[in-house]
Structures are given as C-alpha cells and as structure tokens.
Amino acid sequence: NAGVTQTPKFQVLKTGQSMTLQCAQDMNHEYMSWYRQDPGMGLRLIHYSVGAGITDQGEVPNGYNVSRSTTEDFPLRLLSAAPSQTSVYFCASSSGPHTATEAFFGQGTRLTVV
C-alpha cells in the first residue's frame, strides 16, 4: 500500500516563485492536513480538510492556499515564495479527526526558498 505520497521530495525556489506541493492518499481517508516543521520544532498546522470540497485554516495559513476536489488529493500551493517558507512540509491523513484517530504522514517535502 502506498499510504500518503508527497511530491516532490526536495525543491528549491526563488523568492516570488509559486509552486504546488502534491499530496495523495489511497486509504479513502476523509481528513487531511498540511503541516510545516522548522528546525528543532514540532509540527505546525497550515490547512486542513474534513472532506472533498471542505477546507479550513490552521495555525499558520498565510502565504498558502489549498483545495480538495477529490478525496484522494490535497495539494498545497505557495502563492509567492518567501525565505520564511523554507521548511519541511508534511501531509497527513486519517479516517477520523486527527485528534482521535491515527494519522498517517507522508515522507515530507524539503523546500528551500532562496
């Protein structure tokens, strides 16, 4: 089973460029989230979705957009990359709320903005 797949694994962007981080899961999970992890820190929630067509902001949403057109996919868009967005990004999915059920994480996308 593939689980949660994130692409790309590594990316370097120039300030001002835009890009989309892809996340796909094959477990038919309703709940999906995007987190960022900065050095020596825990994960912080960017955006989350509780089902196709439903998204909401997390703790640090500025500079990011999401959409959920299908159950399987939850892409994260960086509108105009800034050095402060240099981080490792993780996508997670679960069958119920992350707070009450096991969340499955992708392997991460390491993004550097120069």
Next chain:
Amino acid sequence: SQQGEEDPQALSIQEGENATMNCSYKTSINNLQWYRQNSGRGLVHLILIRSNEREKHSGRLRVTLDTSKKSSSLLITASRAADTASYFCVNSGGSNYKLTFGKGTLLTVNP
C-alpha cells in the same frame, strides 16, 4: 498554550536500557498521542491514550496519563538502536482537527 512540553529535550542511553520521556500541558488533556520521527522522515503513530485511561501498552511501549497533573509519560523498554528518533507527545484538547505538537525528545540509543 495547548503545546506540550517534552522532558528531557534529549536523552542518550545504551542499547538494552529503558527510556522514559515525559510530557506536560498547561491546558486540559483529551486524547493524547505519541508519535515517532526518524531523522528527516515522516512521523509514525505509536499510541493513543484517551482521557479516561491511565495506562496503555503496545509491545515494548508503555504510556501513562495523569489528567490531574496534565502529564503523560512514554516508557520504551529494552531499547534498540533502531529506536533512535525524536518522540512527540500530541495533545488534542479543545480541538477536533488540530494536533498540537511539542518540540519533542530526541532519543539516541547507542549500540
């Protein structure tokens, strides 16, 4: 803040020894989960303990929860080099969707 505080921040032990990590919160604890992160990789769910539970076991893992002290502990028995990782406790008090991560405990198990 809902963010948990893990203690210690770093722990180094020899293979075969037990490792104990603690977690405390300022807010109430609802469901509390522990996750492991190997260096540079995604997180793996270890165990979930509900607010009405006091202790839970899974293989070599033992988790305790004290809601009156707003604290939890994770014990790994007979540690192995493969247990080297960062361990995060994650509180879900007050939210259905948001996992609140602490900074984690970095465990190093020396062969």
